Amino acid sequence: MNRWDSTPVIRFLGGRKLLYILGVFFLIGLNLLVYTRLDFIFKPLVVFVETVALPIILSVVVYYLLRPIINLMESWKIKRIWAILITLLVVIGLITLLIVLIIPFLEKQFVSLAEExxxxxxxxxNTADQWLRDSVFGEYYSNLFQDVNGVLNQLPDLPSYAAQTIEGITGFITTLTNVVVALVTLPFILFYLLKDGHKLPNKIVSLFPPKARSQVISVFKGIDHQLSAYIQGQIIVSFCIGVMMYIGFLIIGLDYALLLAAIASVTSVVPYLGPMIAITPALIIAIVTSPFMVLKLAFVWTVVQLLEGKFISPQIMGKSLHIHPVTIIFVLLTAGHLYGIIGIILAIPGFAILKVLVSHVFYWMQRRYNKFVEVEDQYHIDQD
Known part of the structure; x- marks a missing residue:
């Protein structure tokens, strides 16, 4: 027996190919070291990635939303190119209608809320201050905060302070430029992605050795399943939450109902943490309005969360991701700390892709160690 196959652990890790695997990791680490030491060489590559990342991400999201429609139209014997053009024209028309009819009203509510x-x-x-002074902790509270009015008097000056402390105008212009470029290039990238996107995996698979192609195909299938299930399901669930919240806010008579419902719909894209962020502005308005409004808001929020958790999400998303809620929360917190808002938005689909890759790699190593694993078991990961 070769010295590289001397123990079960070594055989499990690849046997004689273990040295090759370790060499690959060494080269990866060496590349990372070179990148950190000579980052100015890679700066153009980083700028390129940052520039194209946003339009590509937006295109992929819209691609997964429109792909079922394109496939359905193809099943109706409509050529793919015509199906794409018709779908894009309809989407552009709906966006134009949204901008003309709804956006101005939302803008008016947003400006009014910002002023108020x-x-x-x-x-x-004031309400919290009065409640604390009248509570059993009133004496301790009064000793700690002698002059709450001095803090309150500064509130009207908050906009002026914010205006004076705004920095990074160049960064803002750069971000705005990237967004504009992304929106302008989105239709073109999306068109070719819808037209030839289904051919891309086969092109990539052809670059691998024939023996590894079936395994690479299973990886692509797993990633495609995870992304499509998450993106399509999460968008539909968020839209349903927005509609239910708007109806609920109208029933209880909460101010800025449409704006608050839109905020709830957008933030619901982020699981678990999103609803907590969305309830904050609505809760502030409800507390100021009346205690009874707080109770009505709590009732609406509870009903919406129950409907979403018990009926909507299980029917639309099911258990496609197979990720424990605690894991999701930890992933969101870590990604948010590292990359901010963008990290929070991309955390779950990124983790799902990483989960697929790690699962396949572990399964391949397991099959290498256990030569009696059935070939059919290779595809069990695709169902995760």
Whole structure:
């Protein structure tokens, strides 16, 4: 027996190919070291990735949303190119209708809420201050905060302070430029992605050795399943939450119902943490309005969360991701700390892709160690 196959652990890790695997990891680490030491050489590559990342991510999201429609139209004997053009024209028309009819109203509500926000904060602090002074902890609270009015008097000046402390105008312009470029290039990238995207995996698979192609195909199938299930399901669930929240806010008579429902719909894209973020502005307005409004808001929020958790999400998304809620929360917190808002948005699909890759790699290593594993078991990961 070769010295590389001397123990079960070594055989499990690849046997005689273990040295090759370790060499690959060494080269990867060496590349990372070179990158950190000579980052100015790779700066153009980083700028390129940052520039194309946003339009590509947006295109992939819209691709997974429109792909079922394109496939359905193809089943109706409509040529793919015509199906794509018709779908894009309909989507552009709907976006134009949204901009013309809804966006101006949302903008008006947003401006009004921004103007009223200092007053809401002032009333909220006054209410909390009065409640604490009348509570059993009133004496301790009074000793700690002798002059809460001095803090309140600064609230009207918050906009001026914010205006004076705004920095990074160049960064803002760069971000705005990237967004504009992404929106302009989105239709073109999306068109070719819808037209030839289904051919891309086969092109990539052809670059691998014939023996590894079946395994690479299973990886692509797993990633495609995870992304399509998450993106399509999460968008539909978020839309349903927004509609239910809007109806609920209208019923209880909460101010800025459409704006708050839109915020709830957008933030619901982030699992678990999104709803907590969405309830904050609505809760502030409800507390300032009346205690009874807080109870009505709590009732609406509870009903919406129950409907979403018990009926909508299980029917639309099911258990496609197979990720424990605690794991999701840890992934979101870590990604948010490292990469901010973008990290939070991309955390779950990124983790799902990583999970597919790690699962396949572990299974391949397991098959290498156990030569009696059935070939059919190779595809069990695709169902995760």
């Amino acid at each position: 926000l200092p007053r809401y904060l002032r009333d909220l602090i």
